[in-house]
Amino acid sequence: MYNAKAYSAASATSPLASTVIARRDPTPNDVQIEILFCGICHSDLHQVRNEWSNVMPTVYPCVPGHEIVGRVTKVGSAVTRFKPGDFAAVGCMVDSDRTCPACKAGLEQFCPNFTLTYNFPDKHLGGVTYGGYSDSVVVDQHFVLCVPSNLNLAGAAPLLCAGITTYSPMRHWGVTKGKKVGVVGLGGLGHMGVKFAHALGAHTIVFTTSPGKKEDALRLGADEVILSRNADEMAKHAGSFDFILDAVSAEHDINAYIQLLARDGNLVLVGAPEKPLALSAIGLLFARRSVSGSLIGGIAETQEMLDFCGKHNITSDVEVIPIQKVNEAYERLLKADVKYRFSIDMASLKSE
Ligand code: NAP
Ligand code: ZN
Numbered sequence: 001m002y003n004a005k006a007y008s009a010a011s012a013t014s015p016l017a018s019t020v021i022a023r024r025d026p027t028p029n030d031v032q033i034e035i036l037f038c039g040i041c042h043s044d045l046h047q048v049r050n051e052w053s054n055v056m057p058t059v060y061p062c063v064p065g066h067e068i069v070g071r072v073t074k075v076g077s078a079v080t081r082f083k084p085g086d087f088a089a090v091g092c093m094v095d096s097d098r099t100c101p102a103c104k105a106g107l108e109q110f111c112p113n114f115t116l117t118y119n120f121p122d123k124h125l126g127g128v129t130y131g132g133y134s135d136s137v138v139v140d141q142h143f144v145l146c147v148p149s150n151l152n153l154a155g156a157a158p159l160l161c162a163g164i165t166t167y168s169p170m171r172h173w174g175v176t177k178g179k180k181v182g183v184v185g186l187g188g189l190g191h192m193g194v195k196f197a198h199a200l201g202a203h204t205i206v207f208t209t210s211p212g213k214k215e216d217a218l219r220l221g222a223d224e225v226i227l228s229r230n231a232d233e234m235a236k237h238a239g240s241f242d243f244i245l246d247a248v249s250a251e252h253d254i255n256a257y258i259q260l261l262a263r264d265g266n267l268v269l270v271g272a273p274e275k276p277l278a279l280s281a282i283g284l285l286f287a288r289r290s291v292s293g294s295l296i297g298g299i300a301e302t303q304e305m306l307d308f309c310g311k312h313n314i315t316s317d318v319e320v321i322p323i324q325k326v327n328e329a330y331e332r333l334l335k336a337d338v339k340y341r342f343s344i345d346m347a348s349l350k351s352e
Contacts, residue, residue: 001022001023001024001025001125002022002023002025002136003020003021003022003023004020004021004022004023004134004135004136004137005018005019005020005134005135005349005350005352006018006019006020006021006063006130006133006134006135006349007019007063007133007134007323007326007349008021008060008061008062008063008130008133009048009060009061009062009064010060010061011060012048012049012050012058012060013049015327016048016064016133016326016327016330018349018352019061019063021063021130021134022125023130023134023136023137023138024124024125024138025138026074026075026076026138027076027124028076028077028078028079029076029078029079029140029141029142030075030076030079030138030139030140030141031072031074031075031076031079031082031088031138031139031140031141031144032072032073032074032075032136032137032138033068033070033071033072033073033088033090033136033137033138033139033144034070034071034072034073034135034136035068035069035070035132035134035135035136035137035346036069036070036071036153036345036346036347037068037069037070037153037154037156037157037320037343037344037345037346038065038067038068038069038131038132038133038134038157038343038344038346039065039067039157039158039160039161039162039188039316039318039341039342039343039344040065040067040188040326040329040330040333040341040342040343040344041066041067041158041161041162041188042187042188042189042249042333043064043066043161043272044064044065044066044131044133044330045330045333045334046249046272046274047062047064047118047119048062048064048330051274052272052274056119058119059119059127059128062118062119062128063118063130063131063133063134064118064119064131064132064133065117065118065131065132065133065134065344066090066091066092066116066117066118066131066132066160066161067091067132067157067158067159067160067161067162067343068089068090068091068117068131068132068137068157068160069087069088069089069147069153069156069157069160070087070088070089070137070346071085071086071087071088072084072085072086072087072088073136075141076141078141079141080141081141081144081146082141082144086146087146087147087149087153088144088145088146088147089144089145089146089147089156089157089159089160089306090117090132090137090139090143090144090145090160091117091143091145091160091161091164091296091302092109092116092117092160092161092296093108093109093114093115093116093117093143093296093299094115094116094117094129094139094140094143095114095115095123095140095143096108096111096113096114096115097111097112097113097114098142100112100113105298106298106299106300106301107298108143108298108299109295109296109297109298110295115129116129117129117131117132118130118131118132119131133323133326133344134346134349135346135349135350142299143299145160145299145302145303145306146303146306147306148306148307148309148310148311149310150310150313151306151309151310151313151315152315154318154320154343154345155315155316155317155318155343156306156309156315156316157316157318157343158188158192158315158316158318158341158343159192159305159306159309159314159315159316160302161296162188162189162191162192162316162341163192163196163305163306163309163314163316164296164297164301164302164305165189165192165270165294165295165296165297166183166189166190166192166193166196166245166247166270167192167196167297167301167305167308168294168296168297168298168301168305169245169268169270169292169294170193170196170197170200170243170245171301172294173243173266173268175196175197175200175202175243176200176201176202177200177201177202178201178202178203179202179203179242179243180202180203180205180240180241180242180243180262181197181202181203181204181205181241181242181243181244181245182204182205182206182207182241182243182244182245182257182260183197183204183205183206183207183222183244183245183247184207184228184244184245184246184247184248184257184271185207185208185209185246185247185248185249185271186206186208186210186213186216186217186220186340187247187248187249187333187336187338187340188316188338188340188341189247189270189271190206190245190247190340191216191220191316191317191340191341192316193245193247194206194217194220194221194222195220195221195314196314197221197245198220198221198222198223199221199308199312199314202243203223204221204222204223204224205222205223205224205225205226205237205241206222206224206225206226207226207228207257208225208226208227208228209227209228209229209336210336211227213225214227216339216340220317220340228256234256234259234260237260238259238260239259239260239261239262239263239287240260240262241260241261241262241265242261242262242265242266243265243266243267243268244257244260244261244265244266244267244268245268245270246267246268246269246270246271247270247271248271248273249271249272249273250273250274251273251274251275251277252273252277253278254267254269254277254278254279254291255278255279255280255283258279258280258283258284258289258291259283261287261289262287263287263288263289264287264288264289264290265287265289265290266289266290266291266292267289267290267291267292268291268292268293268294269291269292269293269294270293270294279291316340316341316343317339317340317341318340318341318342318343319338319339319341319342319343320342320343320344320345321342321343321344321345322344322345322348323344323345323346323348323349323352324348326344329342
């Protein structure tokens with residue numbers, strides 16, 4: 001075991017503060033990574049504030065962070081894909097059972113025995129896993145990804161959650177050229193959704209509550225932007241979408257979007273608001289529409305997404321911050337005031 005610097009929350013109402021945590025020494029299959037950047041996902045905020053208490057209650061102290069990129073510092077004797085000095089990345093999962101049908105299908109995110117990067121039982125050290133708001137992490141090689149060398153590291157970090165969470169459902173539900181695709185909520189996930197829908201050739205339309213994000217949406221690859229609070233603008237698109245990705249973090253009316261789906265159209269929820277959303281059955285019955293959900297993506301698909309980003313030169317639009325600004329960043333996240341992902345420069349942890 002060794003000590004790593006980190007930022008943790010002591011309770012649902014305390015700010016994140018500097019701390020020291022234990023990390024395991026690398027076992028034969030492990031990769032030790034010096035963390036260079038970690039994105040701030042809205043899930044970090046939900047978890048730190050225990051907003052998912054009935055599904056995944058938070059264990060304190062909580063060290064969040066699951067959008068990790070860094071440099072390999074040490075590898076175990078059985079590690080073949082990485083060597084010290086390589087750039088490497090870790091997303092939302094650090095382990096799974098590798099034997100269940102989900103794991104065999106490359107869908108580790110649906111393994112009943114997976115281990116999330118933070119706030120999950122730590123099989124090695126006891127207690128819970130600690131995430132990427134830290135200067136170092138040790139992860140089994142199966143869950144470590146390769147970062148294409150042309151990508152900026154601060155902008156690549158958010159690909160590990162915001163990227164895969166939007167790429168996976170688009171691939172699963174066949175977003176391609178000729179499809180009309182909506183993205184609801186231009187935040188961390190949403191702006192990646194726009195980049196992917198555009199790169200996959202779809203006619204891409206952003207729904208936003210923020211008039212000030214209109215220009216950015218077009219720059220990010222949207223063909224059109226709709227202010228979702230304008231009922232007339234919404235009504236013009238009734239019954240026309242093949243696929244809508246809803247990446248909103250708070251309570252909102254999903255029925256307004258269901259009305260916009262074409263026959264057999266699908267609204268996929270990736271946002272995970274604290275409270276349940278009301279669903280009108282009538283909106284679904286007409287036109288055989290569906291509402292579904294999607295959780296991150298499997299490890300092979302995450303690598304596929306990173307390689308796709310390498311090929312198309314896609315990264316997240318980031319505001320790089322020192323870790324000391326993390327509490328301020330959380331408050332801004334709640335006001336939808338980030339363009340479009342905070343990425344923590346972990347060098348700032350050295351002064352703690
Ligand atoms: P974020 O950066 O805070 O973006 C959320 C966006 O939702 C905001 O930028 C805003 O977009 C819109 N929004 C916020 N409050 C709203 C409200 N009251 N009504 C309507 N729109 C509102 O969050 P994120 O990191 O992208 O995460 C989004 C959600 O996805 C979170 O709930 C997170 O936990 C979840 N998530 C799920 C997965 C998964 O695997 N399914 C993975 C990661 C994250 P506009 O300003 O454009 O309106
Ligand atoms: Zn996330």
